[in-house]
Amino acid sequence: xxxxxxxxxxxxxxxxxxxxxxxxxxxxxxxxxxxxxxxxxxxxxxxxxxxxxxxxxxxxxxxxxxxxxxxxxxxxxxxxxxxxxxxxxxxxxxxxxxxxxxxxxxxxxxxxxxxxxxxxxxxxxxxxxxxxxxxxxxxxxxxxxxxxxxxxxxxxxxxxxxxxxxxxxxxxxxxxxxxxxxxxxxxxxxxxxxxxxxxxxxxxxxxxxxxxxxxxxxxxxxxxxxxxxxxxxxxxxxxxxxxxxxxxxxxxxxxxxxxxxxxxxxxxxxxxxxxxxxxxxxxxxxxxxxxxxxxxxxxxxxxxxxxxxxxxxxxxxxxxxxxxxxxxxxxxxxxxxxxxxxxxxxxxxxxxxxxxxxxxxxxxxxxxxxxxxxxxxxxxxxxxxxxxxxxxxxxxxxxxxxxxxxxxx
Amino acid sequence: xxxxxxxxxxxxxxxxxxxxxxxxxxxxxxxxxxxxxxxxxxxxxxxxxxxxxxxxxxxxxxxxxxxxxxxxxxxxxxxxxxxxxxxxxxxxxxxxxxxxxxxxxxxxxxxxxxxxxxxxx
Numbered sequence: 001x002x003x004x005x006x007x008x009x010x011x012x013x014x015x016x017x018x019x020x021x022x023x024x025x026x027x028x029x030x031x032x033x034x035x036x037x038x039x040x041x042x043x044x045x046x047x048x049x050x051x052x053x054x055x056x057x058x059x060x061x062x063x064x065x066x067x068x069x070x071x072x073x074x075x076x077x078x079x080x081x082x083x084x085x086x087x088x089x090x091x092x093x094x095x096x097x098x099x100x101x102x103x104x105x106x107x108x109x110x111x112x113x114x115x116x117x118x119x120x121x122x123x124x125x126x127x128x129x130x131x132x133x134x135x136x137x138x139x140x141x142x143x144x145x146x147x148x149x150x151x152x153x154x155x156x157x158x159x160x161x162x163x164x165x166x167x168x169x170x171x172x173x174x175x176x177x178x179x180x181x182x183x184x185x186x187x188x189x190x191x192x193x194x195x196x197x198x199x200x201x202x203x204x205x206x207x208x209x210x211x212x213x214x215x216x217x218x219x220x221x222x223x224x225x226x227x228x229x230x231x232x233x234x235x236x237x238x239x240x241x242x243x244x245x246x247x248x249x250x251x252x253x254x255x256x257x258x259x260x261x262x263x264x265x266x267x268x269x270x271x272x273x274x275x276x277x278x279x280x281x282x283x284x285x286x287x288x289x290x291x292x293x294x295x296x297x298x299x300x301x302x303x304x305x306x307x308x309x310x311x312x313x314x315x316x317x318x319x320x321x322x323x324x325x326x327x328x329x330x331x332x333x334x335x336x337x338x339x340x341x342x343x344x345x346x347x348x349x350x351x352x353x354x355x356x357x358x359x360x361x362x363x364x365x366x367x368x369x370x371x372x373x374x375x376x377x378x379x380x381x382x383x384x385x386x387x388x389x390x391x392x393x394x395x396x397x398x399x400x401x402x403x404x405x406x407x408x409x
Numbered sequence: 410x411x412x413x414x415x416x417x418x419x420x421x422x423x424x425x426x427x428x429x430x431x432x433x434x435x436x437x438x439x440x441x442x443x444x445x446x447x448x449x450x451x452x453x454x455x456x457x458x459x460x461x462x463x464x465x466x467x468x469x470x471x472x473x474x475x476x477x478x479x480x481x482x483x484x485x486x487x488x489x490x491x492x493x494x495x496x497x498x499x500x501x502x503x504x505x506x507x508x509x510x511x512x513x514x515x516x517x518x519x520x521x522x523x524x525x526x527x528x529x530x
Contacts, residue, residue: 138443145436152425165416165424172425239450243443250442254435389436396435400428405413 018067027306028063034304035060038199047206051179051297055198058301062105066305076105076302081113085191108299112187112194117296118180119264124289125180125391126268127281129359131243133385136232140351140382142335144389147355148397149331150175154324155401161316166190169401171317174201175324176394177208177358183300184261185398189405195304196314200321205358211322212329212353212365219333220349224340225373227348229382237275244269251396257406258399265391328356332386354383357390492523 011017019025035056042052066074080098083091091097098106111117134140155172163171166189173185174197182201186194204211216225244266252259271281336352350370354362366383412420491499499522507514 135443135447138440138447141436141440141443142433145433148432149429152429155428156421156425159416159418159421165413165421168416168421233447233451236450236454239446242446246442246446247439250439251435254438255431392439393432393436396432397428400431404424404428 013070013073015064015067018070022067022069024306025067027310028067030310031063031304031306032060034309035063035301041203041206045206048179048202050293051202052206054294054297055202055301055304058105058298059195059304060301061298062302062305065103068307073103075103076109076299076305077101077103078303078305078308080106081109081191084113105299105302108295109302111292111295112183112299113191115184115187115260117292117299118184118187119260120288120292121180121296122261122395123264123268123284124292125359126244126265126270127272127284128289129265129269129272129388129391130384131269131388132235132240133232133381134388135235135239135243137382137385139339140355140385141389141392142339143332143352143355143386144357144391144393145355146335146338146352147328147332147357147386147390148176148393149334150324150326150328150356151394151397151401153327154320157323158316158320161320163313163316164190166405167193169405170197171320172324173197173394173398173401174204174317174321175328175356176390176397177201177205177325177328177356177362178391178394179205180296181261181357181394181398183296185402188402191303192308193313193317194300195309196317197321198300199304200318204321204325205361208325208356208358208361209365209368211325212356212362213369215326215329216333216350216353216365216369219330219337222373224337224345224349225370226377227340227345228374228377229346229348229351229379232382232385237273240273241270241275244273247392251392255396255399255403257402258395261395261398262392265395325356329353332356332390348377348379348382351379351383351386355386355390355393357387357394359387359391360384362390363387489519490521492521494522494524 012021015028019029038052038056038059041047042049042056062074062076066076066078080091080101083089084093084095084098086092095110098110102110151172152175153172154175155168158168158171159165170182170186170190170193173182176182179198179201183194183198186197190197248263248266251262268281268284271277271284332352332355333349334352335355336347336349339347339352340349348370350366351363354366356362363380363383363386367378367380370377370379416424489499494502499519502522503514503517503519506519507517510517
């Protein structure tokens, strides 16, 4: 046995050597540092830790194992997915080719690519969400609609910055403040941007308590912020059971492209409300949600390979994502202001900012800002209406963008 | 289709505006559906509450009097008032009491029989 030869082979195949010897190996080092920063943000700063820890570790694993020209031991192979998406490649849309050459994270990523994980996450969200506040005040749907403004402004901004239509649509949906929806749409329209878009979406969702309050203060007066809202009407159990059936039927008939997201969201909610599927509801909101979160986060993180992440587009996406969040907040607040005026000052406009989805973080921000100006004001339940309306609104926005840009290019 | 990939600025502006309107349209329609649904349930609940607010008609105690009992049994003493008790049940109770006491029924006088509810026990 040639011990020196074996040692030499081990050394040349090691990642340490690859940093220096492979083309762009140093970029992997940068990505590994970015993964460390994301891990710090998730663990120490607690920015959406359930997602960010997985995303960061997926990024770390991907960049530790994949180097250009040394893909044998890689956990994720970006070139396999490029061939999968290239209509001129013999492996176009070939899952067989992927599976026969895949690393562990490629297998995980199949669930993202097929749109399975975001839909299952929506099922869990549905099983955890109480749509009662929305049912007691259906007008909150208007705030959920108004708060989608950032989606379309960011889409337009992305086009101005030179992104293609499908890429711009994927960037715009960051403004919906809904991680699974952003991942779902990006996977369908611009999978090459999945890493930066997912990072931007989840980072800004975690930063909502910092992004929203200044805009809320800027757009409302102290008198408005002090408005105490009256208790909404009580919602019966039957209404709660009928709601998911009505919404699924109505929204899917209106926009069939929303079917995976709205269908799963409402199925999860039916599990919760029907009262006869407690075990399924429990599984959807706990075990299944946790399992899918692990697969989703690590596989999305794995797409953050140096070549597709370390470029100017990522910086543009990060900036556009922030713009999208801010404008969506402003749109929701503008809707709140209109409702404040039309209701004769009975509606606190602060609940408008909760229309950006990001359940329940955005509703909590409305509550916190409201209580700062009126200690006896409890806006949380009132803000939950627009908040859950935002989930439906962002799914409809994604459905529209998918209808327009899906299947082109 | 190519114009949507390399989308022009006017087309992008139009798409953005249309998208926002579609979201509003969808959610406004959904709001209308929910408002109708809510009003149906509110009406149902209001009528149920109204029905609950009207006191339940209390059954008057049927009085066995000379006029409505024909013919009068031998040795009958006065009237028997029944509260929430069927005459058939009253007859059975009186028979049991008579049997337990070992006395003929016409030697006993029942003034009233009233059902005692669980709350009163």
